[in-house]
Amino acid sequence: MKLKLSALMALFLPIFAFAEDKLDTGDTAWMMMSTALVLLMTPAGLALFYGGMTRSKNVLNTYAMVMGAFVLAIVVWIVAGYSIAFGTNESASLQSFFGGFGNVMLDGITWKDLSGSYPTYVFVAFQGTFAAITVAIASGSVIGRMKFSTWMVIVALWGLVVYAPITHMVWGGDGALLFDAGALDFAGGTVVHMNGGLAGLVLAILVGKRAGYPKQAMKPYSILLTAAGAALLWFGWYGFNAGSAFGANAVAGVALLTTTIATAAAGLTWMIIEWFVFKKPTLLGIASGIVAGLVAITPAAGFVSVGGAFIVGIGGSVIGFFGVVTLKKMFKYDDSLDAFGIHFLAGLWGALMTGVLALNDQDLLWDGPLKESGDRMGQFMVQLQSVGVVALWTLVGTVVVYYIASAVTGGARVDAETEEIGLDETLHGEKVTNL
Amino acid sequence: MKLKLSALMALFLPIFAFAEDKLDTGDTAWMMMSTALVLLMTPAGLALFYGGMTRSKNVLNTYAMVMGAFVLAIVVWIVAGYSIAFGTNESASLQSFFGGFGNVMLDGITWKDLSGSYPTYVFVAFQGTFAAITVAIASGSVIGRMKFSTWMVIVALWGLVVYAPITHMVWGGDGALLFDAGALDFAGGTVVHMNGGLAGLVLAILVGKRAGYPKQAMKPYSILLTAAGAALLWFGWYGFNAGSAFGANAVAGVALLTTTIATAAAGLTWMIIEWFVFKKPTLLGIASGIVAGLVAITPAAGFVSVGGAFIVGIGGSVIGFFGVVTLKKMFKYDDSLDAFGIHFLAGLWGALMTGVLALNDQDLLWDGPLKESGDRMGQFMVQLQSVGVVALWTLVGTVVVYYIASAVTGGARVDAETEEIGLDETLHGEKVTNL
Amino acid sequence: MKLKLSALMALFLPIFAFAEDKLDTGDTAWMMMSTALVLLMTPAGLALFYGGMTRSKNVLNTYAMVMGAFVLAIVVWIVAGYSIAFGTNESASLQSFFGGFGNVMLDGITWKDLSGSYPTYVFVAFQGTFAAITVAIASGSVIGRMKFSTWMVIVALWGLVVYAPITHMVWGGDGALLFDAGALDFAGGTVVHMNGGLAGLVLAILVGKRAGYPKQAMKPYSILLTAAGAALLWFGWYGFNAGSAFGANAVAGVALLTTTIATAAAGLTWMIIEWFVFKKPTLLGIASGIVAGLVAITPAAGFVSVGGAFIVGIGGSVIGFFGVVTLKKMFKYDDSLDAFGIHFLAGLWGALMTGVLALNDQDLLWDGPLKESGDRMGQFMVQLQSVGVVALWTLVGTVVVYYIASAVTGGARVDAETEEIGLDETLHGEKVTNL
Amino acid sequence: MKKIEAVIKPFKLEDVKDALVEAGIEGMTVSEVKGYGRQQGHSELYRGAEYVVEFIPKIKIEIVVSSDEYVDIAIKAIQENAKTGKIGDGKIFVSDISKVIRIRTDEEDAEAL
Amino acid sequence: MKKIEAVIKPFKLEDVKDALVEAGIEGMTVSEVKGYGRQQGHSELYRGAEYVVEFIPKIKIEIVVSSDEYVDIAIKAIQENAKTGKIGDGKIFVSDISKVIRIRTDEEDAEAL
Amino acid sequence: MKKIEAVIKPFKLEDVKDALVEAGIEGMTVSEVKGYGRQQGHSELYRGAEYVVEFIPKIKIEIVVSSDEYVDIAIKAIQENAKTGKIGDGKIFVSDISKVIRIRTDEEDAEAL
Numbered sequence A, B, C: 001m002k003l004k005l006s007a008l009m010a011l012f013l014p015i016f017a018f019a020e021d022k023l024d025t026g027d028t029a030w031m032m033m034s035t036a037l038v039l040l041m042t043p044a045g046l047a048l049f050y051g052g053m054t055r056s057k058n059v060l061n062t063y064a065m066v067m068g069a070f071v072l073a074i075v076v077w078i079v080a081g082y083s084i085a086f087g088t089n090e091s092a093s094l095q096s097f098f099g100g101f102g103n104v105m106l107d108g109i110t111w112k113d114l115s116g117s118y119p120t121y122v123f124v125a126f127q128g129t130f131a132a133i134t135v136a137i138a139s140g141s142v143i144g145r146m147k148f149s150t151w152m153v154i155v156a157l158w159g160l161v162v163y164a165p166i167t168h169m170v171w172g173g174d175g176a177l178l179f180d181a182g183a184l185d186f187a188g189g190t191v192v193h194m195n196g197g198l199a200g201l202v203l204a205i206l207v208g209k210r211a212g213y214p215k216q217a218m219k220p221y222s223i224l225l226t227a228a229g230a231a232l233l234w235f236g237w238y239g240f241n242a243g244s245a246f247g248a249n250a251v252a253g254v255a256l257l258t259t260t261i262a263t264a265a266a267g268l269t270w271m272i273i274e275w276f277v278f279k280k281p282t283l284l285g286i287a288s289g290i291v292a293g294l295v296a297i298t299p300a301a302g303f304v305s306v307g308g309a310f311i312v313g314i315g316g317s318v319i320g321f322f323g324v325v326t327l328k329k330m331f332k333y334d335d336s337l338d339a340f341g342i343h344f345l346a347g348l349w350g351a352l353m354t355g356v357l358a359l360n361d362q363d364l365l366w367d368g369p370l371k372e373s374g375d376r377m378g379q380f381m382v383q384l385q386s387v388g389v390v391a392l393w394t395l396v397g398t399v400v401v402y403y404i405a406s407a408v409t410g411g412a413r414v415d416a417e418t419e420e421i422g423l424d425e426t427l428h429g430e431k432v433t434n435l
Numbered sequence D, E, F: 001m002k003k004i005e006a007v008i009k010p011f012k013l014e015d016v017k018d019a020l021v022e023a024g025i026e027g028m029t030v031s032e033v034k035g036y037g038r039q040q041g042h043s044e045l046y047r048g049a050e051y052v053v054e055f056i057p058k059i060k061i062e063i064v065v066s067s068d069e070y071v072d073i074a075i076k077a078i079q080e081n082a083k084t085g086k087i088g089d090g091k092i093f094v095s096d097i098s099k100v101i102r103i104r105t106d107e108e109d110a111e112a113l
């Protein structure tokens, strides 16, 4: 990533006033701000988005799954995740998948080190917020029935076994599998959204459906909080996407604009589809569309045009709607808050459309078939390969992690009575509202 | 605007380390951040502020009116609004009012273009968030009785017919009516707040009062959410005001400080007035004062002194209180959440006081009578002219848009039973809290 | 502070592209953003954090105590607080404690003045948000029984008599007592957290316990809002800590990373302790740990290593837990929302551990025994001295302020019936939820 | 003594209360209930899952009066003010009360009302 | 006419309602109540302060029927569907109603039900 | 069997419950209600619009007991513990219950209590 970054930077040299390896205050300001923005997405944005959609008896448990996952995943990231993801492995065959343990506890990194034009310490924190939101996304599929202890064990293992290697493969620099292949994933369509969304589905199937699903009415505690969460996600996502330009540069400007366009178009699209299909547009629908649009544009954000952003956003919303309304009913899995339906599917759509729609502009593109030889079909095949590899790794890794966590905690699922009474009261001894 | 911007920039050349037409990372970082901040104001800040003040049966509808308006207005902005507002019309007489259609779908703008020292793409997104919040403000006057379909049509038309031309007139660069006249509006006192607030009143009068108003008690769902919304508005407003300096420069510092002072003073003022008049200070009052102060300082933010900021803030609160408590009762219109009472009146106050209080400092001022010849009276007349022109355009434009939208959707108002049951259940099929 | 700042800056000169006394857009962008971030912490973060923990009948009063304190404290800061804190007194003996009245109403400061590389106006606003949150923290100890009028008087006086002098002593530049002694307090462990937390305890003891405490169940209105508030605090704290590097530089990067690490570790720690002690991890516990971690790392943020951040964070959580669960029961004071238990204790821990763990790195350290002669024991003694002086000043000052405020408002405490019915209804005439 | 319980539409409460007070009945206790009957519920929609809400929000008013005369007065006031003529207007139930005590004064029966 | 009041566990409401409707009882009024009895409450924990929640959420169903026959039908439907066999299943109380009125139509007694 | 219904001030619930339990009455059902009577409501203020809140939050306790003896015990416990002496202390109503069933065990009447 650093290498790619430097390459990118080089293009702008005539524009920027600094030479490589110097700290640029504007880039540093933007990357620190981006870190704070992405941080906000999990314990505030996603937690409210998910918490609001949960039945009132499980709201605090849902919030705790997100917030607890966040703090644990950050710790895991510092201890070893960063090293596996962004370290360099001496063995070339291992380097395809793992960065090794050279930077465990950030060993070998000093506060004066730079990643391009800003401190590596900031890069570490920025990437840590990505690691943490990814596993938190998965929680949405399994709320209301999983033991909190099992979930915590899953979070710890998954960060090391699934997230870090996938990040390494895609963004790990020279020698990393999909990085070398030239996969385009601007801000984490594969790494974050497909990954987290698919992990959610796998866990949902393994842990089983909530009692009474889908017969029993499972009404959301507060759509208002869900909508507020979606708004905070949108806000934070500017750090996610425009921050993935690794500086306050023109590419960040592209990501900022395409993110705005795709998201607005997606929110509108979901609303309109609902209006046609169910005769009523819902606030939950607008919020869902917004998130689907944000997910879809993530891999494409720095690569596509204004028109491309519209296509990615609208399509992300259509496919998300299909995932949530049609697919889930068809296959009868209980992807409770639609981590799979929205994050995986819209992330997949975005990752593939990045191959189709990426501007053939040498200054924007990353290394890959499209940049090197204008080979769009080849680029699309690389995108296909990358979604395939990521999906496979996530699938296998998540199954393994689940069974270990389940064994360690004496079964992954709460008993029927606990589920009936609600996890807030039984697992946490708290109640969502005391009027 | 670009021209004015360049003029402004030139003043700082000895201070800044870059020459014109170079991307400055610090300015770019600040403008991207400002865009994210202003974005947050609508689907989170304003939506919570308004939603919390609504009766529980209409809360989600209110939220959806704001959030739905936001996504639609952004799309409209990209498609044609930006072009009308900031494009350049070849016909000089048209250029007074409209920027034309040269930049429809952002045609003609590339990702490498700069607006001064940061990407034009960022400028487009930044201004888009202004367009979107303006129409969302108007929704506050008509909640609880307007059809959602009518509202959506209004949003789309209004963005093109009212918002974009007014923005062009004030900020549209050489040849634009009020820009040429030398009107001072730092961040949108006329363009955003008077405009949105007056549109609200017009719509409120046209659609009629809520059933039972003012006899029936209409209690707010949650003042706590309203207060949280006000806090988010304050936060986001730093992007609004200090972002309107178009860079991380000393003028932005002025706007940041005056915004802080005026808002704090206004929050305190409203609280004290209530304490005297009603014997009880309310949280809603503090929150209302905060918003009134933010609105009032908006046109003046980069122009006034510390003392000026106090005057603008305190006066904004006094006039807002008068609008909400006295004027509304006197004329018996149902400006439900006081978009007119707070945004129009405090915006008007701020716009006029900008003429009175703007520092006579060549490095701060924009072109206009005050800058050119120290003619404060002349400047005040220009300010008067600008509020007059804006008010007239808004009035006429909003009436036209209302009748078209009403015709297209078969009447603008829901039937009596729908209103009685509440719009959340009837229009959206959702409920605000499921305990 | 400005002097120290310049000294710090000098170290980076080869890295930064600007010479002293020039505005740097990156630093300015970061400091403006930091100001907005710290602002958000009080009327949104702390207000939700506290409001959510309060009984439903006092929620809006709690929110109003925080929000009202905020607007008033900002006004007081501009009027005279800034001058006392950061002005320069001609008398050397007075300069030890007070900055004097030379900058009342920001007199003598112009919009072109710089603090190092960004506008002094931004510095004023940034520091104002610190002043305002400090007194707001104290409100947590006395909610549910203090008159709103008394509280407002306390806020006004305390900002001048306690906060401003303490800030002067620690950060007031050459001649200021603890600044000269070489006390290390990166972002306000003593100035903000010990100070606000101890003031809270003092007020809680003086105003007395809530009726029925601790026998009667006092259930929190909404832990979800408390958790959301904690997340907003975390987000804003990046401005607090990394903003205290006064620029977008490598030291800010250190603060950003250590803040992330300590907070995550602390959130996890509290959760685990609860799990062991009470058999149930709570969401309130995770949120409490997060805040304890943020407080603990505040004085240490720019000084410690990755390992140091873990120690500070984990220890802060342990000591905060002890304060809240053990100490409070032992001494039977009613520190209602644990301003003392968390802010004072974790702030104390952080301040002392800064002496123990600060990296002996000339480029990071501030003047003091450790920097000058590698004398860690000497540094620790200075830290002890500074916590002692701050605690003493806070104690005496707060007692004085309390009695004056109480006298002015005819007693500090509401009557028994008012307390019984609840302060929302009686003092503000509002109700937290209208379903 | 008699107790009158009436289940009515929520938005009629204000009118009914005013009429009762005007008719000289100055005490009552109300609660929020949910009714099931002939009146159709509505449906809620969350991401495509449609839930029919069969229980409809109603208000229950309880009034204890000392004489049959007052029973008639109360029934009349309720009937006239709660009626919309549409399904779901609700029902009135009358039953016996054998003893009433006012806690504040220890007064009993008719005096306690 | 008789009134049947049943206090049951909240999650049994749906089953009981379905059984009643199937048995031909098509009107009822329910409310959220809290019960105290042999069933143990749970405890809540806030920063180390443990509060025992002694009142347990229950649902109260009120049904007014015209004949003793319907009383038995209703009781049977409730008994069968609200029972879990664990402490806290709740109770059924039966009392007399002397008059019923349907507000919409002014119908009285059996006709009003 | 008798049913005792008491409308009391919310903050007295804990004391009343303790007294009832102490007096050997170990089951009760409570609900949140709103009362209208001589006690003055308060007013709420939203941006200058003042709304008088006439209905005051109260708690309703329902207790079914098997004998008149228990009726007296219960009344005494409530009277003593709910009284503040100020307007609004509330009322106690007593009525007849013809049948009681414990759902869990099918026990009837006195045994079910």
Ligand SMILES: Nc1ncnc2c1ncn2[C@@H]1O[C@H](COP(=O)(O)OP(=O)(O)O)[C@@H](O)[C@H]1O
Pocket: D007, D034, D035, D036, D037, D038, D039, D056, D058, D086, D087, D088, D089, D090, D091, E026, E027, E028, E029, E030, E062, E063, E064, E065, E102, E103, E104, E113
């Ligand atoms: N048998 C009954 N027992 C108790 N409450 C009833 C009964 N029948 C109806 N209700 C109450 O009366 C309300 C109105 O009844 P419904 O059948 O919907 O319309 P209508 O009052 O016009 O006949 C119901 O929502 C319910 O609360």
Ligand SMILES: Nc1ncnc2c1ncn2[C@@H]1O[C@H](COP(=O)(O)OP(=O)(O)O)[C@@H](O)[C@H]1O
Pocket: E007, E034, E035, E036, E037, E038, E039, E056, E058, E086, E087, E088, E089, E090, E091, F026, F027, F028, F029, F030, F062, F063, F064, F065, F102, F103, F104, F113
């Ligand atoms: N004497 C009583 N009067 C009124 N309600 C009662 C009485 N006894 C019990 N209840 C209600 O019945 C519910 C169940 O009673 P409980 O003793 O917990 O279990 P069980 O129903 O199995 O005997 C209680 O929560 C309460 O609501």
Ligand SMILES: Nc1ncnc2c1ncn2[C@@H]1O[C@H](COP(=O)(O)OP(=O)(O)O)[C@@H](O)[C@H]1O
Pocket: D026, D027, D028, D029, D030, D062, D063, D064, D065, D102, D103, D104, D113, F007, F034, F035, F036, F037, F038, F039, F056, F058, F086, F087, F088, F089, F090, F091
């Ligand atoms: N006639 C009545 N029928 C039913 N409930 C009543 C009646 N009168 C009073 N109440 C209830 O008793 C409560 C207290 O009555 P109120 O007249 O305010 O004071 P007091 O109990 O001191 O006479 C009321 O809030 C209401 O809930």
